[in-house]
Amino acid sequence: MSPHRRSAPPRRPAPAPATPEYVTLAVGAPAHGGHCVARPVDDPSGRVIFVRHALPGETVRAVITEKNSKIWRADAVEVLTASPDRVRPLWQDAGPGGVGGGELSHVALPAQRTWKRWVLADCLRRIGGAEVVDAVTALPGTAGGAVSVEPMPGDAAAEADPNPRVRERAGAGTRTRVSLAVTDAGAAGMHAFRSGTVLPVHSLPLAVQAIQDLGLTERALWRKHFRPGMRITAVAPSDGDPLVLLEDPDAPGQAPTVLTAAGHSTGRRRVGEAVDATGLGLGRLHYSVHADGFWQAHREAPTVLVDRVVRAVLAETPTAAGTRPGDEPLDAARTAGTRVLELYSGAGLFTLPLVALTGQVHSLEGDARAVGDARRTLHDYDGAQLSVGRVTPAAVAQLGRFENAGGADVVVLDPPRRGAGREVIQAVAALNPSRVVLVACDPAALARDLGTFLRAGYRPAAISALDMFPHTHHFETIAVLERG
Missing domain, CATH: 3.40.50.150 (Vaccinia Virus protein VP39)
Known part of the structure; x- marks a missing residue:
């Protein structure tokens, strides 16, 4: 798995209108990127708007989040007609x-x-x-x-x-690697969609339990280590205890600070990963990787x-x-x-x-x-x-x-x-x-x-x-x- 799969820095889209612009949309098929193709209900052949947080077949009230000459994007903020496949969102912070x-x-x-x-x-x-x-x-x-x-x-x-x-x-509870950023207020957060703005997060439901138990989003233990703009990487390897890596925004290229689950500094830079290859006749395979190197997250x-x-x-x-x-x-x-x-x-x-x-x-x-x-x-x-x-x-x-x-x-x-x-x-x-x-x-x-x-x-x-x-x-x- 190539390390070059790391996410690119968030792009800065064209700004949405200063005054929120709302539109009622008939939602169609999914599009690559997590959107659905939608059109205004009063103009079925009108402009295509790529809407998030919707489902095919729904009617939603949406707020425009990006407009340029090629593409309009929107977030569904009210569901007027719901799909039977809609459930209570697992992660409110990503709404x-x-x-x-x-x-x-x-x-x-x-x-x-x-x-x-x-x-x-x-x-x-x-x-x-x-x-x-x-x-x-x-x-x-x-x-x-x-x-x-x-x-x-x-x-x-x-x-x-x-x-x-x-x-x-x-x-839920499947991710062994989680990347966060520190907000201007010193809290753990993540980037808003297609934005450089860091928003606070209050839970990490996609992370494995070992990472959730660290309490990165709520424990004062971590706040004393956080600085605005800092990047946080939490790693829960299959062999060994979890680690928290902190990258200082004022020291680009410097090796991250590595902390234990108790918030103590450690010289540990590598983690062990094990893969069950019994079905191939190879038993259990063992790997040694840098804690901040690429490894499949699920x-x-x-x-x-x-x-x-x-x-x-x-x-x-x-x-x-x-x-x-x-x-x-x-x-x-x-x-x-x-x-x-x-x-x-x-x-x-x-x-x-x-x-x-x-x-x-x-x-x-x-x-x-x-x-x-x-x-x-x-x-x-x-x-x-x-x-x-x-x-x-x-x-x-x-x-x-x-x-x-x-x-x-x-x-x-x-x-x-x-x-x-x-x-x-x-x-x-x-x-x-x-x-x-x-x-x-x-x-x-x-x-x-x-x-x-x-x-x-x-x-x-x-x-x-x-x-x-x-x-x-x-x-x-x-x-x-x-x-x-």
Whole structure:
């Protein structure tokens, strides 16, 4: 998972009118980014307004939040006709006029996944084009290009729990990493949607219990450490106690101050993460990463992604599905010797199981510290060649060659939100691997990259989507491609 997936600084949109402007909207289909497409009820063919905190089929009263020559945005502040999929918002701080990061918490969790399925299908159609839609539609279970978005195992179990309180909290308490900022008044907060303004937050319902128990939003213990503009990162690793990292706004580039759960300074800079790879026959995998380095935030994401991606790379029949009950572990005798090129490899989440099963992985990552973490984790594996550098066509061509063995058999790409891009994909195709596994965290980038792969002679053999970010519009997609 590439460190470059860190969120970009909030953009500063064109200001809303000084005097609030209200409009009554008929709400249509979801749009990429957490909005719905809406139009004024008295002008059904009029200007499109992208409205948040609404649901398809609703009628809402909304306040305009941004206007420019290309786009108008609004927040629904009153629901006049409600959707049956509307629920009491899980996180009030992320409601209209509030912080970003919980924009779907007013939507029932199954309906959130329907929302994301619609968005993925729309991106494949609008951005990928007819060729991409036809190729995806030809796959089993994806009629109309509509790939189902699957819940994470724990979230699915919570949804099915007989206790209504557990069901109501499904999808909450899953984030092992939380980023906050300090308000001008010295309180923990987050940025308002598409804004540099930091608003106070009063709870962190998406965070795992270990982070909630820190009390960052309410305990005086932390206030004495906070300074306006400071960035706060709370980390709850799978191995060990939580940490709180504070970045001083007046000392850019300086290492963050690291505090224990009791608010005491500590020299601890790394955390241990464990991934259950039993389904692959590898037992429990252990990683060492910097506390402020990139690691998948959902507590189940590393395990689920390792299982899915490694099977996508090495299973005899291409698949984007994970281990099922009764599945046999991968046959190490068959997978040994498979040559894998891994691009955007981060701290080695996939590198470790792949080299354990194949003995040959060349990886490339642009973040030197992440590669240092991977080397620490993989120091016992001579077959792992870990390189630091930008993913460019030249680098792909060089690393895709394996000494005395020819080119890569499989290429894995896990690019940042913008996607891999045409030139990198063409360089991958020039290696002529029999299989490519593409992990995408943005459906628009996925659609563009799939179109490029199709034009380079590859066809999707399997695709799956995972709801790794419940209560937000984000999700992850895994696509397996083979030569057409």
